[in-house]
Amino acid sequence: MMLDTGHIFSPIKEELICFHNTSTTELIDPTLPYHRHDAYEVYLFLRGNALMYLEQSCYKLVPGDLILIRPGELHRCICLDTQTYERIGLNIKETALNKLSSRRSSLFSCFEAHAFGENNLTRLTQEQIIYYTGLAAQLIACLRSEEYGQDILAEAYATQLLVFINTLYRSSTHSPYNIMPDLVSSTMSYIKSHLAEDITSGHLEQEFHYSSKYISRLFREHTGLTIRSYIIDQRVSLAKSYLAAGKSVAEACELSGFSDYANFIRSFKKSAGISPGKYKAMRPPVRYRNDAVYGKL
Template sequence: MLIYEPHHFDLISNYDVINLNFPSHLHRCFELIFVVDGELEVMIEQRCFHLHTGQYLLILPNEIHSIVTKSQSRAKICIFSPDYIPTFQRMIETSSLEKPIFNLSLEAKTLISRTLFKDNLNLLEQKASLYLLLSELMSQTTLIKAEKKDSQLLHTMLTYIQDHFTEAISLNSIAVTLGYSYNYLSKYFNASVKTSFSDFLNGTRISYACHLLRTTEKNITEIAYLCGFENIRSFNRNFVKKTLCTPKEYREKIPLLYLDLHPVHNQLDTPYS
């Protein structure tokens, strides 16, 4: 079963993990892994990479990957939105990394240890650290044209949804845009993501709504329409279905949800539990 994680909107999420094992999944964000101790085996699009103590690895958006600990490992994971590094995102849109494993210079380690993998609210420092890290990565690898693969259609669909979920889209409109039949796309999507298109689309919209409720002062009705819902009733119904509380209750709990912005301290919320 392939897991798709539609969250992470304009945030950096940090995780401390021990003996991590996580099945095949993908998401719209970059994923940076640093092995503090031990070894990890990371499978990226059917390519296997072995990470050892002190090494870094970068997974690109929408790359299918899994993580296995065969003996023991302790690692730090930083998941960050493509919105943080638009220049690099444009560079790799149709490419993959020939070698995603890399090391950092002492100078880079000094800066990055202060700004990444920990709670740091200085956005400019975080972005500067990411670009420095990516610069060092690219000095140790090259970009290769992404190969056409069986999952390419899924990547195309997920990317389209991420780019247009705030609009009035439907599976039928996507089928017309991509040149496929509605019935074929419906069966393909259900089989690949193990959920219906409507549930997936609404889940993505609600994840974005949670982000807006946490980070803006926009009223709930405005947020509903900004997320792509046609009416407030549909928004409320789907919000309760996903979060088990109303948008108003969710916003009132924001002080308690502060840890959700920094999951490194909230192991109950982390997808890597």
């Protein structure tokens, strides 16, 4: 579903999805905008010549790069040529992740130990790639099977995979190199820090000492988004946080920087698929939390 906010919202219908895909021309389009999911995602890059954009970061992918993406985290993968593009993807809803976790071992830890777009990439050795792909193959086979017990085995393989992933991130010392232009990253950071204020092209010119036309062109080139659409997207995301924290719809509108209530309602519906009032009425399920991890957030 393409939204006027400039990005694609891709809802995940199943509780758990795992796929191993190979293609050659699917993502050769530098104008592809960011997208986001309503589920957690694990992405393992195996082959190709591609860039992964995660919020304000961009990485030149190397086989074995494992990336964790939280719900709502903007991301996109751009293939640079027609080389075979191969990856393994895992999407899992919060309810399923909570079910597989225990009070002692939270499987959320690897996802929530990092801020959006930061420190969410590690690199696997060849031996670890083989182990990971083997577990993923068994999980995919179980998810496709209708035979007795395959659903239970699918949960078992998913649990093994997620425990392995959490263990990797706990011991990872890998520091990926962010190749996003500083001006684009800084513009994103500025917008996030000033969402409750009026943000104009003049403000950006004054802050970065470049023409607004140049800033806008570079921003669109590296994100697939206009600056305006990015501002709206971030304000809706902030409004969701306020609504989840108990603020009223009117309060969330004002605190997230929307000067016009009708525009807020309209923008929120286009982004979230439901009205702010309905979103506020929804309550996230209770889940096991690792206090040591959440203390860092």
